[in-house]
Amino acid sequence: MLMIMEKRNRGSQILASILVNAIYAMVNYPIVLISTLLAPFSLLIVITFVSHGALLPIAIGGALIMTIIGAGTSLQQDLSHLKNDFKLQDMIVSSPTTARMYLAGMAASEIIYSLPALLVLAALAGLYISAPAIAFLEIVAVLAVMFVFSVSLGFLLSTFTSDVVQSWAFAGIVSTVLSALPPVYYPISYIPQPLQYLAYLSPATYAAEILQNAIGAVTFSSYSIAVDWLVIVAIAAVMAFLAIRKSKWRED
Amino acid sequence: MERLECSRIAKRYGRGAYALRDISLSIPASGIFALIGRNGAGKTTLVRILATQLSATSGSAHIDGIDVLRQAQKLRERIASVPQEARAVGWLTARQSMVSYLLWRGFGYSEAVEKASRAAKQLGIVGSMDLPNRMLSGGNKRKVLVASAVASGARILFLDEPTTGLDPISRKELWDILMSLKGKHFIFLTTHYLEEAEYLADKIGILDGGRLKAIGTMAELRKMVKRHYIIRTLSDGAVARPVSGTLTRGADGHYQISTTESEAYRISKKLIKRGIKFSMNPLTLDDIFYYIVKKPIDADDYGKEESR
Known part of the structure; x- marks a missing residue:
């Protein structure tokens, strides 16, 4: 009779995701490292030049938020790729790894993947x-909440995809709602009044307001900031709950 | 307790047609069980339900006394699965694939490395371990996945069409590996290569249109068919026409007679007497399969029955 392990090493289960989705990808294809490093800087550079440097602090904050949100979008695409093109998720479902551990590991892998960009942005923020x-x-707290929100959303969506084309469609919609709509690289006052209401459909807008207020670039009332915190924490909590409870780990 | 039992398993995708209907079986969870059937017969659906990847619409299943539908997490400790279209992840090496899979199963890193090396040796892929998966042959890519499942130490392996797309030599190599594993593991495999099921399996199930049409050992399946012998000859139908049995003619001009042992003996004597070349064989799984699903796969070759 073969041995059945009763106690599983949860650290190993998280390490597996980090290795597959971040470390091995970077080690085997170093160009991935350059790509992930450059990704958040395109808009930051444009905004900085267009504003003659005036919006640089806000743009650095915005790039931090977008890197974190990008982790969730990437997670959705990476998981869909592993699930639909390699059938890896089916192999993992039929193993002692739970959906929760897989989500935790893959989320950690996205942080590792984004680490080079985050370190450069952190250095710029310091300067x-x-x-x-x-x-x-x-800022760290707001990024942490947005990270929980974005990876939960990414995981939830990935479990509903059955094809990589669906995954691209989800990524396109999520990117528009979370990155094109909200004023993360500039103050919300730059958006014409009626469209500001549209911007508030995105959780990233609330995160941006907290961050811009924290660095003193734009001043919001304490009440506004409290509401912003309430909104992003509530959305992140609901999304995390849905990711854990409603994801299709075993398909219907 | 080491049994696989299904009771009236059914699966319907959304409001569409049923992929599986009333699947009931009870077999020992040891050796190799092969589930055969044409494309769309429901093989993958059944294997995914048993491997806890898919919910059933109704019914129940138990493996080693564990409820597949309600105690999935407990069952997952002792199963491993290689899905039908699984591919070794392209940006990893074979070693990285196997080690990461074992880490996901909860082994420590050094233990995972050791188990991966041991399984690679067992499956004959030591030389490929540090190559990127994308550079491996189709056979070795499949072996990496099977080796990962074997290295996990899981007693029950679900292999969904493990040899599809492999060349005959790679397929035979994988067969030999599976044969060497059957003492330690219960292997539930699906295939549409009938010779694969005949060569490997201790028990065979025939699935057609989502229903389990037959289950048993080769000997038990043979008993389900009245005519146990096949004669093939180029003689015209008049010489070889059986008193009981069927005579069909294929596009290649051969006549095929399916008949009983005594009738095969009588016809063969007649053919020998006339100096007509022929071959006579007992039923293969192909013949049994055609009989049971009532629809020859090569319908164009032996489609028209001339007499009964």
Whole structure:
């Protein structure tokens, strides 16, 4: 009789996702590293030049938010690719790994994947954003909440895809709602009044307001910031709940 | 307790047609069980339900006494699956694929590396371990996945069409590997290569149109067919026409007589007497399969029955 392991190493299960989806990809294809490093800088550079440097601090904050949101979009596409093109998820479903551990591992892999860009942005923030230490803590907190939201959304959507084309469609919609609509690289006042309401459909708008307020670039009332926090925490919590409970780990 | 039992398993995708209907079986969960059937027969649906990847619409299933539908997490400790269209991830090496799969199963890193190396040796892919999967031959890519499942130590392996698309030599190599594993594992495999099921399996199930048409050992399946012998000859129908049995003619001009042992003996004597060349064989799984599903796969070759 073959041995059945009763206790599984959860650290190993997370490590597996990090290795497959981040480390091995970067080691085997170093160009991936350059691509992930450059990704958040295109809009940051454009906004900085167009504003003659005036919006650089806000744009750095915006790039941080978009890198974190991009982790969720990438997660959705990576998981769909592994699930539909390699059938890897079916192999993992028929193993002791739970949906929760797979999500945790894959989410961690996206952070590792984004780490080079995050480190460069953090260095730029240190250089060009002059704000008290508490503001940086607030930035880390808002990024953490947005990370929970974006990877939960990415995981949830990936479990519903049965084809890579569907995955592209989801990515397109999510990118538009989470990155084109919200004013993360500039203040919301730059958007014409009626369209500002549209921007508030995206959780990234609330995160951007908190971040822009924290670094002192735009001032919002305490009440507004409290509402912003409430909204992003609630959305992240609901999305995390849905990702864990409603994902199709075993298909219907 | 080491049994696989299904009771009235049915599966309907949405509001569409049923992919499986009333699948009931009870077999020992040991050796090799092969599920055969044409494309769309429901093989993959059944294997995915048993491997806890897909919900059933109704019915129940137990493996080793564990409820497949309600105790999936417990069952997942002792199963491993290689899905039909699974491919080794292209940007990984074979070793990285196997080690990461074992990490997902909860083994420590050094243990995973050791188990991967041991399984690679067992499956004869040591030389490919540090090559990117995308550079491996089709046979070795499949072996990487099977080796991953074997290395996991799971007692029950679900292999969905493990040899589809492989060349005859790679297929035979994989057969030999599966034969060597059957003492330690229960292997539930699906295939539409009938000779594969005949060569490997201790028990065979025939699935058609979502229904389990027959199940048993080769000997048990043979008993389901009245005419156990096949004679092939170029003689015209008049010489070889059986008293009981069927005579069909294929596009290649050969006549095929399906008949009983005594009738085969009588016809063969007649053919020998006239100096007509012929071959006589007992029923293969192909013949049994055609008989049971009532629809010859090569309908164009032996489609028209001339007499009964």
